[in-house]
Amino acid sequence: MQITSLTVVNFRAITRIELRNLPPSVVIAGPNGCGKSCVFDAIRLLKSVYGGYQPNEWQSWFGEFQINLNQRQGELLPLFQDRSRPLEVAVDIVLAPSEVKYLRREAESLLKDQAWKDVVPEAANWRYIGATPLAAQLRAHQPEVERHTQKAMPEFLADLEKQIHCASLTIHPDGAIKTAPSRVLELVFSIYDTQHIGIIDYHGPNRNYGREQIGGINLNIESSEQRMRQHALYNYTSKYANLKSEMAGGYIRQLLAHQANADLPTDDKLTETLKELFATFFPGKEFLGPQPTEDGRLMFPVRTPNGAQHDIDELSSGEKEVLYGYLRLRNEAPRNSVLLIDEPELHLNPRLISGLASFYHRNLGRALGSQLWLVTHSDTLIREAVGQKDFVVYHMQPPGQSDVPNQVSPVQANEDLDRVVIDLIGDLAAYRPGAKLVIFEGGGDSEFDVRMTSTLFPEFRGSVNAISGGDKRRVADLYEILDRARSAGQLPVKVYAVTDSDGESSSGPRAPALLQWDVYHIENYLLEPPFIRQVLRDINALPPDLDSDDAILAALCACAQETVPYLVAHRLRSLANSTILECVTLGFDPGTTDAAVTISEAISRSRQRINDVVDSTLRKDLIEQQAGQFNREVHAQLSTNEWKKTFRGRDILRRFIGKYGQGLRYEPFRDLIIARMRDADYKPGGMKAVVDQILTDVWTSGKQATHR
Template sequence: MKLKKVQIKNFRRLQDISFSLEKNLSVIVGPNAIGKSTIFEAIRLAKAIMFPRAQDELRNVLIQLGATSAHYFNGQLQYDISNLARDVERNITIILAMQFSEEELQFIKANRQAISYRYASSQLGRSSEDPNFDLRSYFSTDLGKTSVENAGATIDQLLADLSPQSLIEFRVDINAQQISISNPVLNIFVTHLEGRLTPEKALFSYFPADRSLPQGEVAIQIGPQDYKVQSDSHLAHATAKYGRLKQTVVNQTVLARVTDIDLKPQFDSIFDTFLPGKEFVGLAQKLTGLLAVLIRDKESGKIFDIDSLSSGEKGLVLSFLLFNTSLSIGSIVLVDELELHLNPAVSRKIIPYLADHVISRSDCQFIISTHSAEILRDAYERDDAHLFHLRNEKDISPVLPQDKKEVLEAIRRLGASTESALTSKALVFVEGDSDIDIFTAAFPSLITSVQLQALNGRTEVEKSIRELLKAEKDGTLKERQGFLFDLDRRPSNLVGTNLVRIEQLNRYCVENYLLDEELLFDLIVKHSTRPPTSRGEFTSQLKEAALEQLDAVCLTSIMEEYRALRASLATAEIKSRSIADIAALQLQRLKDLSMKATELLAVSDWETAFVTRHSEAKALLAPKWEYDWKKLCSGKQLLESLQRKYQINIDLSKLKVELAEKLGQKGSDDILALRSIFEKLLP
């Protein structure tokens, strides 16, 4: 059986998403708390509603989801729709489109009579579990026999239209009053397929991220006492599988003697790949009477209990042991953050092992969610894996190498990784590392799921913006990118788009938002060897230091005219030209320069005129600076001058971080203004 398409509407975090599954290995990435696990919970809930393996599977899943309690009320199963629905006024809809294999269709046809009884009993509102016993009197009557015959005719009609290529839509709709399903007969087909499996096998299995691995002795049961617990651990009580590590090993060891399946190669395959140097020895009883699953360290020869492995190692061993032993041909497996508690070196081996040792052998279908850069990278680069990016509550898109490679390469050139682009809520590029430090300190809660990447100044920022604007125009840019850069007294003419968000500060630089006189005074007194004597004196000196920058600002604007008087030719001007052409071009440049210089020098008393121009420019700007000096001066330069004046004895970058952190906690107007600009870059 293959899951080919999933559609989820109004379920928890998810508003409306739909995606198709073409390969046996699919990986879902996205920011934290965006809804990746919610996809698995939706599939799990739909399975429990439409084709439960046990009568209480739906009840157990709803308990796990917090939508009901362990008790019934007035004889009916009650559930809290607010714990399931995003909007309680709208229906929850979950659609699973699947295909049966040829072998599965043949099994269904061969079991037509048993399925007929299941369907007939379900029409009476009775449990489908062993209806021959439960309703034996009814099925002995003419009415009962007729209902079975009619059920068989319905099944025959459905089977006549089914083939391995048929895409079957299983739909469930949920509201506060009822749960409805689309086709009860087709649901029974799936239920019957899973019903043929022994309890250690599953057609649907869920591996949640919440892993609680017990230490020490656990109760070991064999046979009927463990049947229900083992069966429920696949999906209804999915977290229970992690508490059954020793129980699973015992069960498999006992079964190995019956089925002639050697458990040791399974263990050794896992150890050789992920934990080299260890091997499975077997079971033993300790002197205390407790059961031990023995592992040997090959190098030292030391034998120890499996409990001595780390949480990540035990979770990995259990997961892959179950992958190898509990799945049936065509099983559908949902795995949430398999890399949990594992280092990158181990995570790097997960996808290759799954593809080459599990999926290739069992033809199972794995859907995995991850935050691991190693798993993401492998899924992106392998032809037998499909990568999906869950961007938000209504957008999940495949990441295709043919239309992503170019733009992701452009993002890599900006210093960000493919993983950052796909696993962050937003990717925002800023001018420098100090900007990142300030933003992170000022509003940490906002930055949690945002990837900040520093570029090398404004020139690189604007160059990168142009590259991504071109990529968007070409249709290769799919992910939103944000750029935030300083004003620098040079307003940018670049215009942002839906995917390339551009924000320019309305002050000279980021540091201008940190110029709070009260807090600056406190921190300078704390860290200075020559602090100001009073707050009033400091406020005056701070403003005075800022206004001192006005001379340089006016001078820069005047000198700009003379910087254009460049005598030599640029490299681009002489490229591909002959020496004679270059000589002629250079001569003309010198003549033009001579004429311009003559024109400039024609002013009488040139030096006095220069000083006058500067004075006039300063007089023109002074009133505005007097009022708006906090916005117009260079905050970076001002803090540097304060460090020199007051002999601040900590690194200036640390002072900025401390300033930003305290201003953020204070909720100052300046930081709130900076935050509002930053928020415009976020989805």
């Protein structure tokens, strides 16, 4: 089951939203009060009107909002933004092929169960209608149930042939309610069978994780299913209780099954996934899985970086948010479902949020065929989701702030992202006291070097405090000031600086912690044909003549060749600039009695030196000779792959995306390459050398710092 479109009109904070052609993962972002959570409320209302996982489920929705329908009709009016217009909610649902196959195969049985609930409402609590001992009820109602079933069967099977199933709800201010008929959705929304039919599962923003003492372990799968059925859409605060008991029950059931059949696999996929979760979000900590003890207890230990162990109950609120939230979803294993998660970043700082959306999509969405809906305030999560395959990010405006009728607009990988981030809150970088401080060169995109390094090297992100320091000169000055303070014992952290090489040789003495990438720009590390080809394919911009790594490399080389005049001009300009600056010396004796005369003489001497070099080193013919030499050097580099290091990588990528990107801007194209490298766990060699040097450097505070 997947929602492919959603329309909500005049519902609480929503004036009108329309979402179309929805992919497997949907992210809704926006400022407080814009109505993001109302989207989930509308979906839950529509679902409960058509069918419930428990009797009278729709009443639970109104009860959550303290609306008493037994009183006057005016109780409904708070749901309307404009009380003179009707409230509307409509969705288009597409069922998975396996769901359609199951419904067709079990149609008679499912319709008969539904008929029993219609004919005998008290039968709604029976788990198996055919097993009831109420012979009198069977004798009295069996014929009517059969008639209901046979009458509904043709309409149901015909409805099942549709590709898209539409559900809609209209509530008028006078209380009149209208729904669109759909036999299939009435049945689907009433079935709680997560292995065959998808469910709609809601995780609200009020989540608490208490400690749990394991007592008796219930191995009855049906009782666990009944408990999860009750909390699927409502009473969600109880979703996260008894998780350790459920893990223990699953562990023991697996042991019993293996005892009965030794050929069954002994590996626990859930435990392995939780170990991956720890490696992704809690570097240094390791979940050891359920561990039986000699005295008959079952422990759930977590190993810390120093080798100590503690129970999962001792995790922080943020760690429990990631672990328990995922554990609840994964324990249900809801296949082909719609998962609604409100504020997944709850209790989390930006370090933990990074990678969360991709992890959920990979292990819950793609692995189980489910659709993921996230409502968030986190710009970290948004930056991760924008531009990713199978994700769409919507920015939601507060009602009345735009002339456009639709409150939501899709965020493309362009300047819209900046507008979203400005409207959001809470982008505070996490600080690690005592960790090494690394200053990166900023440039035009001041945070890019930090972001790229942290994305490709998550262990680096988790071990240092990385900041952007501006241009290369400013980075060097900032490094010098901070390192001097560290040497004086005023700063208890080791300081490093990392800049682009900008085509400069590393001749001359350098501070051991003043580092350079071994390429012209950090973007040179992105000139990798396999990942560029993958990005072009993802954005449907890969022409047939570029569908090979060699073709991509040739196209990049052609773009590099186009930058030769600019590269040569830049080198000539740098040469002339440094030569002239060396001629300017304005120093003089500070004890002089006539400073004006002395400084004037210094200026005259500098002018004479400049005239001398202009007439010698910087003569036109010599500059032309130097230009010819530079041209020969760069063309020689084009004949090998050396140009990937020595040419201006940023300019090459800009030209490449301008030719083949079909209108996509440079920045999102660059970010998509990084995302694909991250997914492949690719770490450029030159970057890895610098990162490893920083991470393995042994140091102590103050003047005793040593370098490795």
